[in-house]
Amino acid sequence: MEQYGVTVWFTGLSGAGKTTISSEVAKILRSQGYKVEILDGDTIRKSLTKDLGFSRADRDENIRRIGFIANLLTRNGIIVLVAAISPYRQVREEVRQTIGNFVEVYVNASIETCEKRDVKGLYKKFRAGEIKGFTGIDDPYEFPLNPEIECQTERENLEQSVEKIINKIKELQVSNSLSLGCQP
Amino acid sequence: MEQYGVTVWFTGLSGAGKTTISSEVAKILRSQGYKVEILDGDTIRKSLTKDLGFSRADRDENIRRIGFIANLLTRNGIIVLVAAISPYRQVREEVRQTIGNFVEVYVNASIETCEKRDVKGLYKKFRAGEIKGFTGIDDPYEFPLNPEIECQTERENLEQSVEKIINKIKELQVSNSLSLGCQP
Numbered sequence: 001m002e003q004y005g006v007t008v009w010f011t012g013l014s015g016a017g018k019t020t021i022s023s024e025v026a027k028i029l030r031s032q033g034y035k036v037e038i039l040d041g042d043t044i045r046k047s048l049t050k051d052l053g054f055s056r057a058d059r060d061e062n063i064r065r066i067g068f069i070a071n072l073l074t075r076n077g078i079i080v081l082v083a084a085i086s087p088y089r090q091v092r093e094e095v096r097q098t099i100g101n102f103v104e105v106y107v108n109a110s111i112e113t114c115e116k117r118d119v120k121g122l123y124k125k126f127r128a129g130e131i132k133g134f135t136g137i138d139d140p141y142e143f144p145l146n147p148e149i150e151c152q153t154e155r156e157n158l159e160q161s162v163e164k165i166i167n168k169i170k171e172l173q174v175s176n177s178l179s180l181g182c183q184p
Numbered sequence: 185m186e187q188y189g190v191t192v193w194f195t196g197l198s199g200a201g202k203t204t205i206s207s208e209v210a211k212i213l214r215s216q217g218y219k220v221e222i223l224d225g226d227t228i229r230k231s232l233t234k235d236l237g238f239s240r241a242d243r244d245e246n247i248r249r250i251g252f253i254a255n256l257l258t259r260n261g262i263i264v265l266v267a268a269i270s271p272y273r274q275v276r277e278e279v280r281q282t283i284g285n286f287v288e289v290y291v292n293a294s295i296e297t298c299e300k301r302d303v304k305g306l307y308k309k310f311r312a313g314e315i316k317g318f319t320g321i322d323d324p325y326e327f328p329l330n331p332e333i334e335c336q337t338e339r340e341n342l343e344q345s346v347e348k349i350i351n352k353i354k355e356l357q358v359s360n361s362l363s364l365g366c367q368p
Contacts, residue, residue: 035260048252051235051245061235068232069253076219078260 003035004176005074007099008165010083011092011144012107013136014122015114017153017161018083021107024162026081029169037073039066041084042120054133060091067095074099079169087135089142103168106147107161109154111136187219188360189258191283192349195270195328196291197320198306199298201337201345202267205291208346210265213353221257223250225268226304238317244275251279258283263353271319273326287352290331291345293338295320 008025010018019040026036041062045052049065052058063086070080086092096102114136115123126134133139149168151161192209194202203224210220225246229236233249236242247270254264270276280286298320299307310318317323333352335345 037256037260048249065232069256072221072253072257073260076221076257076260076262 002177003077003079004101004173005077005079006101006103006169006172007070007074007080007082007095008103008105008169009070009086009092009095010081010105010107011086011147013109013111013114013141014085014134015117015119016107016109017151017158018085018107020158021105021151021153021161021165022081022083024158025165025169028162028166029079034079035077036079036081039070039080039082039084041066041082041086044084054139056088059086060088063088063091063095067091067098070095071099074101085135085141087139087141089144092144101172103149103165103172104144104147105149105151105165106144107151107153108143109152113154186361187261187263188285188357189261189263190285190287190353190356191254191258191264191266191279192287192289192353193254193270193276193279194265194267194289194291195276195331197293197295197298197325198269198318199301199303200291200293201335201342202269202291204342205289205335205337205345205349206265206267208342209349209353212346212350213263218263219261220263220265223254223264223266223268225250225266225270228268238323240272243270244272247272247275247279251275251282254279255283258285269319269325271323271325273328276328285356287333287349287356288328288331289333289335289349290328291335291337292327293336297338 010022012018022038026038029036044066049062052062063084066082066084070082073080118124122131125131126137135141149164153161194206196202206222210222213220228250233246236246250266250268254266257264302308309315310321319325333348337345
């Protein structure tokens with residue numbers, strides 16, 4: 001059976017849990033034989049988008065490039081997990097339209113919780129004045145209005161978040177293969 | 185049977201025949217059920233690398249970004265056809281090392297022939313002084329020293345060039361599936 005390509009786009013503040021959840025989803029799906037690719041904003045910024053900064057234009061361009069790759073992989077039947085802050089609605093909407101097979105996951109945690117976690121030490125750097133334009137503090141974050149999935153990582157544990165996403169992906173695999181079966 | 189991902193990298197002067205040959209290869213392989221993606225330099229420069237010019241640094245960065253995508257697609261089992269002048273040996277070697285499953289195709293035609301063809305009118309623009317840094321005239325082209333395939337498009341016709349490439353790709357598909365079969 002042909003795998004159904006889809007981009008699952010994780011958006012949310014730094015520290016909300018995008019990388020943690022997407023890594024776990026990838027691990028489980030791969031162990032079940034699915035082809036999965038992770039496009040993590042932090043990693044991509046070291047290679048494909050290393051020329052870009054954090055202005056709105058640069059953040060949008062970052063998302064467009066990630067979207068470009070996600071689209072190529074998706075149309076070739078890969079399950080693509082994008083973990084990127086992607087703070088602006090408009091460009092998220094733009095990549096959704098381009099890709100088509102698109103599931104938006106809002107990884108939702110309050111800025112206070114994210115700062116408390118501070119896995120990468122970025123909030124500390126911001127408070128020390130080493131970083132400016134921090135999403136959710138002095139730079140905007142436009143939360144999704146109609147995400148397919150919301151993971152409230154302050155209230156639910158990792159397994160619960162992961163389960164919702166895997167269920168959605170498998171549901172799409174099934175409905176796609178059914179729809180293919182209905183064609184002559 | 186799992187498809188074997190490979191990047192087939194077409195390098196050569198503007199007008200040598202890279203786009204023509206790769207398009208035909210893609211058409212044939214797709215009609216046989218293979219998953220194929222074309223990354224054409226001219227197209228990619230309108231989107232993913234639209235910020236780049238034609239200095240050596242920019243040309244190399246263009247190739248690195250294309251290589252980045254080709255690598256993601258290749259490791260997910262896609263046959264990727266890259267058609268890009270890619271004038272510098274060093275960065276071609278770099279992407280070869282990164283990708284691993286890599287076939288270099290030297291699309292070879294003399295600069296005189298390419299200028300005579302001038303499908304895109306670029307040589308005319310150069311002669312009119314509208315373009316500078318033209319590969320093969322006032323900008324370097326470093327031909328491959330050990331390409332897996334050479335297409336001499338002045339001496340052979342499209343079918344002959346296409347056949348060589350398709351044979352090579354299918355040979356890799358077979359040898360890969362044999363090697364998989366040998367494993368426990």
